[in-house]
Amino acid sequence: MARKFIRVLPEIIPESCKWVDSDVLGAKSVVGDEFVESFYEHYSSCVSDVEGSRYRVVAPDPEDCVCHVDLESESCIFVYEAIFTKVGIRIPFTEFEIEVLKGCEVTPSQIHPNSWGFIRGFEVICREFGIPTSLGVFHHLFKLTKPFSKEKQQWLSFWANQNMKVFEMLEESVRDFKCLYFKVVAQPVTSPFWVDGEGEYQFPLSWNETWVNPQVSREELSESELLFVDMLSDCWGKKPHLQTRQLLTQSSTYIQKEILGVMSGKSSIYDKFKSHLLSKLKKPTNVVRTASGSSKPTSSDQSIPTSSAVADSSSARNASATPSP
Template identity: 65%
Template sequence: MARGAIHVLPQVVPEGCEWVDDAVLGAKSVVDEEFIKYFCQHHRYRVGSVEGKKYRVIAPGPEDRACYVDPEGESCIFLYEPIFTKVGIRVSFSEFEIGVLNECEIAPSQIHPNSWGFIRAYEIVCHEFGFPTSLGVFFYLFKLTKPFSKDKQQWLSLRAHQGRKVFEMNEESVRDFKNLYLKIVSQPGSSPFWVNDKGEYRFPLSWNEDWINPRVERNELGESELLFLDVLSECWGRKDHHLPTRLLLTQSSAYIQKEILGVMSGKSNAYDRFKAHLLSKSKRSAAAGGSNSGVSNATLSPSTLSAQEVDNSNRDVSQTRKRKTFEPKYDPINSKEFDHVGFAQEYLVGGNNKIPMDGENFMKNLEFVTRSSIKAAAICQAAQNKLKGCVVVPEGEVEVLRSRVRALETEKKVIEGEKFDLSSKVTNLEARIALEAQEVDASKVLVKRLEKEKADGEEKYRRLYAEFKMKIENQKRLETELQAAQDLCDKFSDDALMLAEEVAQNLKEQVQVLLPEFDVKQIGPDFKVVDGVIVRPESVADEQVHPEKPVGEGSEQVPASEGSPVARPAMSDPPPTPPCPEI
């Protein structure tokens, strides 16, 4: 993913797009209304029918992706901004561009912007040659490929077939384009160019997993296509010399004609054969159309033709831009339509510098020569009057000035190309600024949210700290109350113990009074009745360990350890308790 790109997967992957790579699905458009306003202000001529408002450029929605068009929604296409600003593609597409998409069965956004440069450069070359844009020649030179080592599909690219490279790679390839796509929709009531007369789509609007890679062999091309292909192969099919794609996209037609195509005349046998073929077809076409005007000065208009149509089309004429041949007009000498200079070139200084001597035209032609001479003298006199006071420049200096003008024109074209490049860079920088502005806005929103969370946290901390202090105070109060209760409980325990001892002592004294012979020492909390005998718990344990030693009357047990309570003597047959006397 390019630096600065935004990667946000849609909440719901569109149906049928599971095969599309996450780099495409995650490329959310950063185009907003401000970006659209700038684009329409500086590049509105790239979108056709601007005056008629046939199409609208709008910002994609948050869930829109360049690979998918909702079939139940508004009819639209997605296009990347660089194919307008760097490649020169326009809406509506040309018939050739539509033909490429239709043959490959792909959507416009499915082709990498760099490959759109090859499509446009090929169109420009065909136009400058005066040759119809042939899909056969194009797919003979190029093939459609997807990125290597990709399980899921990304953008497709056009590459030259092995040994058929004619166009060089663009030196300034398009980068950072993934988030810069626009949404093109047609105005209500108008039919978009991607729909034919039958209401059918001329090419897919959404990405197609089962795209086609057309392949054309040489034996499938027509005569004109073969001659055109020979020109491309001979002139630019060499290893170290290919057509400069960047210059074709950025320079003017005059520059291309002079610097790129103009060097071939007389140097390339294939180019000379191609020109002769087109000129011959032009003459045959003109003769078939009933024209008696000689050589036609019409040029070919780029259109998409098949191999047979390229050879059999009656619209083929000479690709050379001939100057209009002078035809003498025998109008009155003072008529505005009379071409005096042409007449002189044709009959006085040209190859046909003999005046016809047939009796009917001799006097007429002689009169025209005389009158044209008088007219020429008048023109010269007027020119002399206008040139009085002007500085006369020697012929050598004129040539120097002309060379300087040509150099300045070349420099101007270079500056225009640099201006175009700078304009594209400015557009990209503005897009990056817009992207960074969005990131800054998102950061500001995040900072505000964090500040609010901080304030809420501080308020919660103060509240919890107050509750904590209150709980500490409650804990201290409860500890104080607990200590007081513990002291009261201890005091109550001591008082209860003393009271219990006093009660026990009182009971013993009462028993002693009632039963003087009874040993009151056998009464206590440590004594228990076992088998009708009052014994201590230690005595019970000893009996279990040493059953052969019963506890006899008057005997005492030795405690097992220091601090153990001493067992009281127990009688084997205690005397019966006398009945309590009545009081």
């Protein structure tokens, strides 16, 4: 069901957000208690883990703005509904997702939902190959950009670096996401995942005007990373590219049959890559290469939960069902 975009500029715009476009500032959330209740009915796994529900998604307050968190009064993040229902992101974020936000110095809502599809798709393809989830490879494939036609900043997007297009966009247009966002808060006695062990924020909680576009050259990649990049480019550097939507919605069996199976006969680099993995990675574990060169374990075994319908504050909205791997 299409929604009418509600555009109401706040009476007071925080000084730190004067540079933000009015389409962002004026996107008043239509998420209410009924919407949240329906979300939990169909997507509860998005905010639960093996330790139970340590976080809650709640309806934003009337004065809330998606691009600003008043750190003097609360610690929370804003996230768009689309990154749960269309992409399969879950709370808490994986270490890789946190490192992407940290490296780019942005908050979750500053990245367009379509680009969250690239982040998740990259995690999935790394999981299917059983290789480390490398920030170096990700930033070698993608660059972070803002809309060039806008005087003030809107949502940032990841685009393929020159001659490095491997993934197709999640959707041509993610509709109606602007006014559908939640506030994510930690349950009592829970240390929020956006705060590190020293009490510092791992990434900004408000939109950042001075965001960063990390770039990694071939010379900075390891032998394993170079082989992986060359294999992806060899197989999907030309159309048809990897279908991000299928990566996020199809079962692991489907991916292995339709992607890994095809690759073994298509890519001349595949056998070399496979032999290298067997010699270097006896027990492959997904890790994140941080800026300091250290590694952290990360879980990318997520999928988009099966859904039926999610209601907004006035009526139910149909959401397409997607099979869980």
